[in-house]
Amino acid sequence: xxxxxVTVLASFSYLHWALCHGVILAAQGNTGSPASVGFQVNPDVxxxxxxxxxxxxxxxxxxxxxxxxxxxxECGRTQLNGNIDVGENTEKAIAAxxxxxxxxxxxxxxxxxxxxxxxxxxxxxxxxxNSNSGTISPKNVTVxxxxxxxxxxxxxxxxxxxxxxxxxADLQCTGASTGNICTVRCRNTAAAGPFGGCFPVQQTDxxxxxxxxxxxxxxxxxxLISKQIESNRANFGPATEANxxxxxxxxxxx
Numbered sequence: 001x002x003x004x005x006v007t008v009l010a011s012f013s014y015l016h017w018a019l020c021h022g023v024i025l026a027a028q029g030n031t032g033s034p035a036s037v038g039f040q041v042n043p044d045v046x047x048x049x050x051x052x053x054x055x056x057x058x059x060x061x062x063x064x065x066x067x068x069x070x071x072x073x074e075c076g077r078t079q080l081n082g083n084i085d086v087g088e089n090t091e092k093a094i095a096a097x098x099x100x101x102x103x104x105x106x107x108x109x110x111x112x113x114x115x116x117x118x119x120x121x122x123x124x125x126x127x128x129x130n131s132n133s134g135t136i137s138p139k140n141v142t143v144x145x146x147x148x149x150x151x152x153x154x155x156x157x158x159x160x161x162x163x164x165x166x167x168x169a170d171l172q173c174t175g176a177s178t179g180n181i182c183t184v185r186c187r188n189t190a191a192a193g194p195f196g197g198c199f200p201v202q203q204t205d206x207x208x209x210x211x212x213x214x215x216x217x218x219x220x221x222x223x224l225i226s227k228q229i230e231s232n233r234a235n236f237g238p239a240t241e242a243n244x245x246x247x248x249x250x251x252x253x254x
Contacts, residue, residue, distance in 0.1 A: 023038055023041050023045075023047075023058060023059050023060070023197060024036075024037065024038025024041060024186075024196075024197040024198075024199050025037065025038065025041060027100050027108075027184075027199040027201070028100055029100035029101045029102040029106075029108070029201055029202075030100070030101045030102060030103065030106075030204065033100050033101035033202075034097055034098050034099065034100060034101075035098065035100055036093060036098060036099055036100040036199040036200055036201065037093070037098060037199065038060065038197040038198065038199050039060070039075055039084045039086065039089040039197065039198050039199065040058055040060070040078050040080070040081050040084050040089065041058050041197075042057070042058040042080060045057055045058045045080075050116060052079075056079060057078065057079050057080035058078050058079075058080050058081070059078060059079070059195065059197075060075065060076050060077070060078055060084065060187075060195065060196060060197040060198070061076050061077055061078070061079075061193060061194075061195060062074075062075060062076030062185065062187045062193070062194050062195070062196055062197075062198075063076065063193070063194065068227075068228075068231070069231050069235060070228060070231055070232055070235070071083070071235070072084070073085065073086050073132075073134065074086065074128060074134050074136065074183070074185065074198075075183065075185060075197070075198035076198075084198065086128075086131065086132035086183055086198065087131070087132040087176075089200075090131055090132060090175070090176050090181060090183070090200045091176065091177060093200050094176060094177060094178060094181070094200075099181065099200045099201065099202045100199075100200075100201055100202065101201070101202045101203075101204045102167060102171075102201045102202070102203055102204070103167075103171075103203065103204055103205040104167060104168065104169055104170065104171035104172075104203065104205055104206075105166070105167060105168070105169040105171070106166070106167050107144070107164055107165070107166050107167075108164065108165045108166070108167065108184075109162060109163070109164050110123075110162065110163040110164070110165065110186070111160055111161070111162055111163075112147055112160065112161050112162075112163060114147065114154075114156050114157065114158070114159050114160070114161060116157040116158075117153050117154060117155065117156075117157065118152060118153060118190045118192055118193070118195070119152075119156075119188070119190075119195070120147060120148060120149025120150070120152055120153050120154035120156060120188065120190075121146045121147030121148055121149040121152070121154075121161075121163075121188060121189075122143070122146045122147065122149065122150075122152075122188065122189060123143060123146060123147055123163060123186050123187065123188045123189075123196065124143065124186070124187060124188075124189065125141040125143060125165050125184060125185065125186040125187075126141050126184075126185055127139070127141055127167075127182050127183060127184045127185065128175070128182065128183040128185070129171070129172055129173055129174060129175065129182050130174055130175040130218060131173070131174075131175020131176045131181045131182060131183050131200070132175060132176070132183065133175070133218045134218075135218050136185075137168075139168040139170065139171070140168060141165055141166070141167060141168065141184070142165060142166040143163065143164070143165050144164040144165065144166055145162070145163060145164050146163055147161045147163055147188070148161065149188075151189055151190070151191065152188040152189040152190025152191065152192075152193065152194070152195075153190065165186070171203060172203075172206060173201065173202070173203035173206065174208075174209040176200070178202065178208055179208030179209040179210055179211070180202055180203045180204075180206060180208040180209065181200050181201070181202050181203075182200070182201050182203065183198050183199070183200055183201075184198065184199055184200075184201055185197075185198045186198075
């Protein structure tokens with residue numbers, strides 16, 4: 001069995017509502033392969049503090065409600081750059097030769113740095129085998145030993161924890177331009193979040209997939225498509241106004 005080693009930094013603070021943050025600094029898979037870095041992680045952000053700015057600016061917020069409203073993709077957003085474009089971030093990592101390699105059934109050891117209460121466990125991990133399809137696989141990513149905590153809270157602070165996850169035995173990474181990339185997503189259960197991050201992994205024990213229009217099987221049921229259209233129409237006006245303010249150099253209302 002091949003093991004992978006993932007280094008995660010979680011930095012946390014409180015606003016007028018509680019916030020915690022997790023930054024995946026490195027994800028090391030098979031020995032000798034390059035390390036992945038969490039999407040939109042900024043190396044210029046300080047890691048020795050817990051303040052909102054600059055310390056939390058590249059941390060990831062992953063909320064199902066925002067995903068369902070089409071506000072963000074499956075990997076959420078950061079305070080510094082907003083929505084995380086999974087496809088773009090993956091292709092940048094491929095170009096930089098910064099995608100770690102894994103095999104089916106392998107274990108991944110995560111090191112998490114908890115800065116304050118909201119960075120606690122338990123953490124839950126899943127994956128998109130198509131990389132950026134927005135479809136989370138039903139295959140189980142098992143957390144073998146978790147970060148201590150209940151509902152994402154504990155009294156621990158500025159402390160590192162190890163967490164081990166196991167990839168599915170029938171893993172089939174088929175995404176990105178290489179045809180063998182998965183996106184792994186980990187997040188905790190904090191009510192103010194969830195917080196965590198995503199990173200790409202490249203599977204080496206399969207034949208890379210070559211896409212054609214006919215062999216792409218991703219789909220959504222009509223009910224979800226209809227709800228998505230309704231949500232998009234409701235949010236289109238405010239989103240357009242916010243985009244116009246952004247390009248005009250005006251602050252958002254929020």
